[in-house]
Amino acid sequence: MNKAPAGDDGLGTLCARWRRHTVAEGWRMPEDWSSPAVVPLAYAVMNGLAAEAPARALGTARALADVGVAEGLRDIGVLYDLCLTDLPQSVAVAFATGWETAETGPDPRLAARGMSGLPRHGEFLARAADVFAGIESTREGGSLVLVTIDGRVGGVSAAGRLVRWKRDVLLGEAVRLSFGEDWPAGYRDGVAVVLGRPEPAGRMLASVARARDTLAGLARKNPSILRAPVRITVRPLPSDLAALRRLLDADHAA
Numbered sequence: 001m002n003k004a005p006a007g008d009d010g011l012g013t014l015c016a017r018w019r020r021h022t023v024a025e026g027w028r029m030p031e032d033w034s035s036p037a038v039v040p041l042a043y044a045v046m047n048g049l050a051a052e053a054p055a056r057a058l059g060t061a062r063a064l065a066d067v068g069v070a071e072g073l074r075d076i077g078v079l080y081d082l083c084l085t086d087l088p089q090s091v092a093v094a095f096a097t098g099w100e101t102a103e104t105g106p107d108p109r110l111a112a113r114g115m116s117g118l119p120r121h122g123e124f125l126a127r128a129a130d131v132f133a134g135i136e137s138t139r140e141g142g143s144l145v146l147v148t149i150d151g152r153v154g155g156v157s158a159a160g161r162l163v164r165w166k167r168d169v170l171l172g173e174a175v176r177l178s179f180g181e182d183w184p185a186g187y188r189d190g191v192a193v194v195l196g197r198p199e200p201a202g203r204m205l206a207s208v209a210r211a212r213d214t215l216a217g218l219a220r221k222n223p224s225i226l227r228a229p230v231r232i233t234v235r236p237l238p239s240d241l242a243a244l245r246r247l248l249d250a251d252h253a254a
Helices: 010-024 038-046 051-062 070-080 089-100 107-111 121-133 163-178 201-221 241-253
Strands: 145-150 185-188 192-194 230-236
Touching: 010 038, 010 070, 010 241, 038 051, 038 070, 038 107, 038 163, 038 185, 051 089, 070 089, 121 185, 121 192, 145 163, 145 185, 145 201, 145 241, 163 185, 163 192, 163 201, 192 241, 201 230
Parallel strands: none
Antiparallel strands: 145 192, 145 230, 185 192
């Protein structure tokens, strides 16, 4: 697959070209084209990654915005044309599935999570409350630790939406690749958190090392988007939900 030009603005440039070409081909409401859900799909196609999940999320977002499925499929076809590759059938099916299940499936919640694809802090704290209450047990038992991944770099919070979205996409992808879906995770404006288990120690250490290595490589390629090095801390989980909330607020304000 041919990729868009490398560089910090490659994703933003691709999204701008995608919108321009889609509007030129007859998108009915140009002012309604922009959606956070377009960015993960553009990122996946630009980098040759699996695009079914972001295509399904975009299908959901388009359905909730009253965009027809045919118009939505033409839109993602424009993206693939710009990247000089054919629209895979599996991606088209994923988009259509997201569109069809927008009212009944899990996709509206996933689409609302934002560019990182990780739960927002409210959802994270709800799962943490279940852990404290013993409703959600730890598979391997024992105490938990809080892993904090701070990828913020000065100036990004004041930058344009596409710059912040790209940072969020990169951090979310790194967290999922490193920690998987087993542990509760949360995200807010450049800071990701994960509840992990200190035992077995090898698994936790490997996940943290994988996140550190992945983000170090991404930061080298995107120096104005991600902190270099990304700050990762591992601490014991506070004793109650109120203390956890205070810790998260303090980390975000740091």
